[in-house]
Every structure is written in C-alpha cells, then in structure tokens.
Amino acid sequence: xxxxxETHTSHTRVPVSECSLAKAIRVVGxxxxxxxxxxxxxxxERFDQIREDLGITRSVLSNRLARLVQEGILExxxxxxxxxxxxxxxxxxxxxxxxxPVVIALREWGGEHxxxxxxxxxLQLQTRDGLRVETKLIRxxxxxxxxxxxxxxxVKE
Amino acid sequence: xxxxxETHTSHTRVPVSECSLAKAIRVVGxxxxxxxxxxxxxxxERFDQIREDLGITRSVLSNRLARLVQEGILExxxxxxxxxxxxxxxxxxxxxxxxxPVVIALREWGGEHxxxxxxxxxLQLQTRDGLRVETKLIRxxxxxxxxxxxxxxxVKE
DNA sequence: AATCTGAGTCTTTATTAAAGACTCAGGTGG
DNA sequence: CCACCTGAGTCTTTAATAAAGACTCAGATT
Numbered sequence: 001x002x003x004x005x006e007t008h009t010s011h012t013r014v015p016v017s018e019c020s021l022a023k024a025i026r027v028v029g030x031x032x033x034x035x036x037x038x039x040x041x042x043x044x045e046r047f048d049q050i051r052e053d054l055g056i057t058r059s060v061l062s063n064r065l066a067r068l069v070q071e072g073i074l075e076x077x078x079x080x081x082x083x084x085x086x087x088x089x090x091x092x093x094x095x096x097x098x099x100x101p102v103v104i105a106l107r108e109w110g111g112e113h114x115x116x117x118x119x120x121x122x123l124q125l126q127t128r129d130g131l132r133v134e135t136k137l138i139r140x141x142x143x144x145x146x147x148x149x150x151x152x153x154x155v156k157e
Numbered sequence: 158x159x160x161x162x163e164t165h166t167s168h169t170r171v172p173v174s175e176c177s178l179a180k181a182i183r184v185v186g187x188x189x190x191x192x193x194x195x196x197x198x199x200x201x202e203r204f205d206q207i208r209e210d211l212g213i214t215r216s217v218l219s220n221r222l223a224r225l226v227q228e229g230i231l232e233x234x235x236x237x238x239x240x241x242x243x244x245x246x247x248x249x250x251x252x253x254x255x256x257x258p259v260v261i262a263l264r265e266w267g268g269e270h271x272x273x274x275x276x277x278x279x280l281q282l283q284t285r286d287g288l289r290v291e292t293k294l295i296r297x298x299x300x301x302x303x304x305x306x307x308x309x310x311x312v313k314e
Numbered sequence: 315a316a317t318c319t320g321a322g323t324c325t326t327t328a329t330t331a332a333a334g335a336c337t338c339a340g341g342t343g344g
Numbered sequence: 345c346c347a348c349c350t351g352a353g354t355c356t357t358t359a360a361t362a363a364a365g366a367c368t369c370a371g372a373t374t
Contacts, residue, residue, distance in 0.1 A: 012280070013210065014280045016210065018277060019195070019280050020279065021195055021260065028263075029186065029263075035173065035186075042168060042169040042170070046320075046321085048321070049168065054173060056362095057365090059322090059362080059363085060361085063361095085320085085372055100305045101265070103178065104308075109181050109255055110180045113255060114184065115177055121312050122171075122177065122312065122313050123177070123310060123311075124310065124311045127309075132296070133295070136293050139284060140288040141288060149254055151257055151290060153198050153280060153281065153282055155278050205350090214334090215354080217331060219353060219354075242342095245352070
C-alpha cells in the first residue's frame with residue numbers, strides 16, 4: 001500500500017513514439033501474437049495446428065502470422081516429412097528467438113501469480129539437455145536484483 | 158533459415174486453458190495494459206496524465222485500469238501534494254512490480270531489434286542508485302544461456 | 315475422376331475501440 | 345454564495361477488429 005504523503009518520483013517522459021519499450025509493445029504486445037509465439041515455441045508449425053490449439057479464427061491467424069513474418073519474428077518455410085506431402089511451417093527467426101527472455105519471464109510471472117491452487121501440467125522451458133532455465137535481473141555490478149521496488153525509470157539520451 | 162529436412166521437435170501440447178504462460182498473456186498481454194504499465198513505471202500516476210501520454214481514449218483507459226486493479230497489478234489510492242487538492246493515483250502492487258522482468262526484457266528486445274538507427278532519448282530501467290539492470294537467462298547450473306536455440310518447451314506434470 | 319487436406323480468403327455478424335459530448339464532486343476567485 | 349475550473353471519469357455514436365463459418369484452390373490420394 002502506497003504511503004500518500006511520500007514524495008513522488010518525478011515523471012519520466014519518453015514519448016511513446018520514441019520509446020523502444022513502447023515499440024516492442026506495439027509489435028508483440030497483443031494477445032494473439034503472443035499466443036502464436038507460444039504455439040511455435042511449443043513446436044506447432046502448421047497453420048491448422050496453431051489454429052486448433054488456440055481456437056483462433058482463420059482470418060485473424062492469417063493476419064497475425066503475416067505480421068510476425070513481416071516483422072522478421074517468424075519465417076515461413078516448406079518441409080516434407082517422409083512419406084508425407086510438402087507442407088508449410090512457421091518457425092522462429094533469430095529475432096523471434098530473442099524474445100525468449102520475455103516469454104520465460106511471462107511464464108514465470110503467470111506461474112507465481114496466476115495459478116489457482118493446483119497445476120496439473122506445466123509448460124517448462126529448458127535447455128535441450130534438460131536444465132531448467134529462469135530469468136534473473138542482474139545489476140551492472142553483477143548482483144541480482146531481488147527487490148523490484150529498487151528499480152526506477154529514467155531517461156538517458 | 159530452417160533446414161527443411163531436419164527432424165522436427167515434437168509438439169508440446171499444453172491446453173491454453175491450463176497454461177500459466179497463456180494465462181499471463183490473457184491478463185497482461187494486450188497493448189493498452191502494457192502501455193499503461195509502462196506509464197506507471199515511468200512515474201505517471203493520474204488518469205489524465207496517462208491518457209495524455211498514451212493518447213488512449215478515456216473509456217478504454219478506464220476499462221483497463223479497472224482490470225489491472227481488479228487483477229491486483231495496480232492499486233488506486235489518494236494523495237495530496239502540499240497546496241494542491243486531493244487526487245487519485247495508480248501505483249504498482251507487489252504483483253505489478255513482479256512484472257519488471259517482463260517489461261525489462263521487452264525493453265531490451267525493442268532496443269536491440271526495433272531501433273531504426275538513431276535513438277534520441279532512451280528509457281532506462283535502473284536501480285535507485287543508478288546501476289543499470291538487465292535480464293539474463295540463467296540455467297539451473299548457474300551458467301547463462303546465450304544461444305536461445307538451445308531452449309525448448311516440454312511439459313512437466 | 316472424385317475426394318481429401320492444408321492453407322488460406324471472403325462475407326456476415328458481433329465485439330471492441332475511437333472521438334468526443336456530458337456528468338459530477340471538490341476546490342477557487344470574485 | 346455563485347460561477348467557473350479541474351480531475352476523473354461515464355455515455356453515445358461511429359469506425360475498426362474479431363468471430364463464425366462458408367467458400368476457394370492446388371497438390372496428393374483412392
């Protein structure tokens with residue numbers, strides 16, 4: 001609970017149009033795009049696979065995939081499983097992979113603050129050899145930040 | 158570019174309804190909510206302040222603030238600056254502060270992948286005593302993950 | 315040749331957002 | 345005390361998006 005007599009930290013004004021956080025939010029900060037990324041990370045690669053898992057409509061999925069490809073976050077490719085016809089798939093590019101810290105942080109936050117008691121099955125993000133991975137906030141001096149209220153926004157130009 | 162003859166990692170199916178990542182996306186994974194969080198982190202506290210900075214309509218702002226308060230991410234309080242009338246403000250709760258890793262990771266991604274050349278002024282997230290803060294992916298064994306393609310999704314039940 | 319599938323597009327209807335007028339309470343100035 | 349201003353919204357109308365589901369079209373499959 002905030003103390004209403006405390007002196008307020010001054011308002012850091014970075015115009016939305018020039019803020020890389022705001023830009024990132026405009027590019028990937030929408031529900032369907034994020035859910036689609038989750039699907040691709042989980043290994044879904046085909047249009048209908050994603051659509052069935054998410055219950056998204058074809059038109060919106062088509063639209064979002066196009067945007068994600070255009071932004072260079074996903075790439076579209078063709079593949080052919082042996083004995084199967086050629087198909088099209090979507091996969092993360094390097095730029096898409098670079099979103100892992102965001103996704104993992106979101107996953108952690110959801111797991112810690114949104115779970116309603118029991119958790120039957122949990123999505124884990126780990127290395128190929130089975131090591132758990134988690135995000136940490138590290139200060140310039142190498143120490144981990146544990147108290148989030150110690151973090152403030154400023155403008156460096 | 159993905160090799161189209163590689164064996165595909167199997168599809169990890171966690172129903173959207175039971176996935177803490179998907180839940181987190183549904184709660185904070187929308188553009189306006191994220192932009193509002195950015196504003197509050199930047200020190201905006203009043204309704205009209207946020208509205209002017211973001212150019213969001215009153216009705217949507219009202220709606221999103223109510224949702225964020227209801228989710229326990231923001232709290233509404235009253236304050237009175239000396240010589241001023243009493244006003245209402247919004248501030249991060251502990252649950253809201255816990256989103257810092259997500260926000261900082263997004264900020265980093267935006268800065269690295271979305272900047273169009275020159276960056277006049279940059280939003281920085283740092284400690285109160287001026288130390289830069291960044292997110293890192295740390296493996297169970299303490300090492301940092303640098304190659305994102307080494308991370309895969311699995312289900313642990 | 316007829317059918318099936320994947321990967322969409324198109325059309326219609328329902329939801330959500332934008333623009334901007336209106337409300338209402340607390341404080342201020344004359 | 346009365347008229348006016350401001351903060352913090354609500355309400356109404358119009359425009360943009362999303363949902364539901366029919367339709368398309370090309371490459372396999374029977």
